[in-house]
Amino acid sequence: MNEMSLRRLLQPFKLFRNLTKKPMTLVFPQEALPPVDNYRGRQFLDPEKCVGCGMCSRVCPNDAVTMVEYMDKKCPEINLGKCCFCALCAENCPTGALYMTSEVFIAGYDKSFAVYGPEKLSKKEGA
Amino acid sequence: MTTDIPFFTIPFGPCHPSSGHFHASVTVDGERVVNLVPDPGYLHRGFEKLMEYRTYLQNSPLVDRICILDPFAAELGYVNAAEKVLEIEAPERGKFIRTIMAEFGRILSHITWIGVTCMVVGLDSGCKIAWGDREPIIRINEKVTGGRIYPCYFLPGGVRRDLPEGFTGMVEEALSGLEKNLEQYDFLVFNNETFRVRMEDIGFLDAEDAIRLGATGPNLRAAGVEADLRKDQPYEVYDQLEFNVVTQDKGDAFARDMCRRLEIEESMNIIRDAIHKLPEGDYKNKAFKPFSKAKKKETYFCCESARGEQCYHMVGDGTDKPYRVKVRGPSFSHTLDEFPYLAKKAYIADIPAIYWSLDPCPADVDR
Numbered sequence: 001m002n003e004m005s006l007r008r009l010l011q012p013f014k015l016f017r018n019l020t021k022k023p024m025t026l027v028f029p030q031e032a033l034p035p036v037d038n039y040r041g042r043q044f045l046d047p048e049k050c051v052g053c054g055m056c057s058r059v060c061p062n063d064a065v066t067m068v069e070y071m072d073k074k075c076p077e078i079n080l081g082k083c084c085f086c087a088l089c090a091e092n093c094p095t096g097a098l099y100m101t102s103e104v105f106i107a108g109y110d111k112s113f114a115v116y117g118p119e120k121l122s123k124k125e126g127a
Numbered sequence: 128m129t130t131d132i133p134f135f136t137i138p139f140g141p142c143h144p145s146s147g148h149f150h151a152s153v154t155v156d157g158e159r160v161v162n163l164v165p166d167p168g169y170l171h172r173g174f175e176k177l178m179e180y181r182t183y184l185q186n187s188p189l190v191d192r193i194c195i196l197d198p199f200a201a202e203l204g205y206v207n208a209a210e211k212v213l214e215i216e217a218p219e220r221g222k223f224i225r226t227i228m229a230e231f232g233r234i235l236s237h238i239t240w241i242g243v244t245c246m247v248v249g250l251d252s253g254c255k256i257a258w259g260d261r262e263p264i265i266r267i268n269e270k271v272t273g274g275r276i277y278p279c280y281f282l283p284g285g286v287r288r289d290l291p292e293g294f295t296g297m298v299e300e301a302l303s304g305l306e307k308n309l310e311q312y313d314f315l316v317f318n319n320e321t322f323r324v325r326m327e328d329i330g331f332l333d334a335e336d337a338i339r340l341g342a343t344g345p346n347l348r349a350a351g352v353e354a355d356l357r358k359d360q361p362y363e364v365y366d367q368l369e370f371n372v373v374t375q376d377k378g379d380a381f382a383r384d385m386c387r388r389l390e391i392e393e394s395m396n397i398i399r400d401a402i403h404k405l406p407e408g409d410y411k412n413k414a415f416k417p418f419s420k421a422k423k424k425e426t427y428f429c430c431e432s433a434r435g436e437q438c439y440h441m442v443g444d445g446t447d448k449p450y451r452v453k454v455r456g457p458s459f460s461h462t463l464d465e466f467p468y469l470a471k472k473a474y475i476a477d478i479p480a481i482y483w484s485l486d487p488c489p490a491d492v493d494r
Binding site: 005009012018024036039055058086091100 | 181182184185186187188189252256259262266269270273274277279287288314315318319320321323417418
């Protein structure tokens with residue numbers, strides 16, 4: 001083995017300098033990365049502002065949004081099991097009644113948990 | 128080495144840790160590969176048909192899923208094709224933002240590739256470090272687009288939102304961190320004797336064969352052909368930016384690896400140059416509405432993704448949905464034409480190394 005390749009063989013040992021650095025990962029349930037401001041988490045509905053135009057339901061690529069009766073008008077019901085979190089519904093809402101929050105802990109134990117009706121959508125911190 | 132034992136066929140994938148949901152039947156004679164028959168289809172999701180049922184707006188989040196590792200390039204190709212059919216033009220600032228984010232996508236894809244390549248040749252430290260180093264760039268994606276992996280950011284006629292405040296500082300911090308990381312990859316991976324012994328002098332692909340087999344992107348440039356769509360037929364604002372086309376001469380697996388390593392630096396230069404020249408103004412063309420109708424025309428648009436040429440053939444029929452979209456993914460020819468060609472007569476232990484030196488994406492092959 002010539003001198004050059006021996007030097008190349010010893011190169012990876014420079015990696016030991018990483019021992020002085022902080023770990024890249026976090027201990028997840030105790031600590032988590034803070035979400036950014038405009039993160040596309042689950043939707044939030046302000047039923048007062050909603051005019052029931054149905055734009056959110058029409059632009060949804062996955063048919064996750066259906067319009068249901070709520071407070072004497074049509075309001076969106078979102079099936080998060082179908083939602084791809086593209087935020088087209090929130091972006092195209094003419095009154096700004098529907099918008100995205102940075103809430104990402106939305107796992108449940110059965111499929112019906114993923115269906116967010118107008119009432120559940122208008123509550124922050126999940127159901 | 129020839130033995131008395133008849134040829135033996137073994138599967139490579141789809142659950143092999145280094146195949147990435149791709150299946151190939153490998154016929155071996157002892158340690159030598161005699162034949163390799165690729166068998167794609169495990170990730171077929173039918174994008175081309177799905178796109179016919181969605182409007183031009185709704186297709187933008189859909190095309191992200193074509194290749195998980197390089198979603199920006201898939202979106203960039205789609206929106207440019209859609210802009211031609213819809214006959215709208217993106218404003219200059221929108222084009223600059225798209226260029227910057229597409230280059231971030233390229234860096235992200237190449238870093239992921241470093242990680243996976245290290246993993247398949249048994250260099251696990253490189254894998255862990257590379258996947259950790261993606262994080263600062265994913266954070267930028269998150270702040271700009273709102274999504275970590277799937278940006279859903281480009282629209283026909285621009286981008287969905289403007290760059291956030293403090294974007295320049297954020298990018299400079301991430302890029303200077305990346306420069307230090309690249310130095311680390313040099314001594315850990317690219318100058319490491321064990322890595323070079325695995326990668327050098329295997330999977331030779333010369334320029335003539337590369338063109339014959341439909342190679343594009345870094346795989347073609349590693350064979351010495353200076354072909355890059357960003358230079359050859361500039362789209363977006365690449366004609367206003369200064370950068371070099373990275374080529375290598377040797378054409379073996381290590382040349383393809385080095386080509387990608389040097390492209391990360393070129394992409395960093397492009398991002399810095401584009402941020403320096405970023406104009407003020409609108410970031411999207413307000414003429415594009417959710418149900419905008421296309422003209423009766425067809426178009427073909429190609430862009431340079433991290434893996435090669437990502438092309439779209441789109442036919443508009445006067446409605447708000449495309450009549451037909453054909454997607455040409457770069458990995459298609461890399462996996463189905465070049466991989467069997469390079470694998471023949473190679474040692475069976477070199478198969479994962481050759482496969483990942485081509486940087487294929489099975490999701491892109493099947494679509």
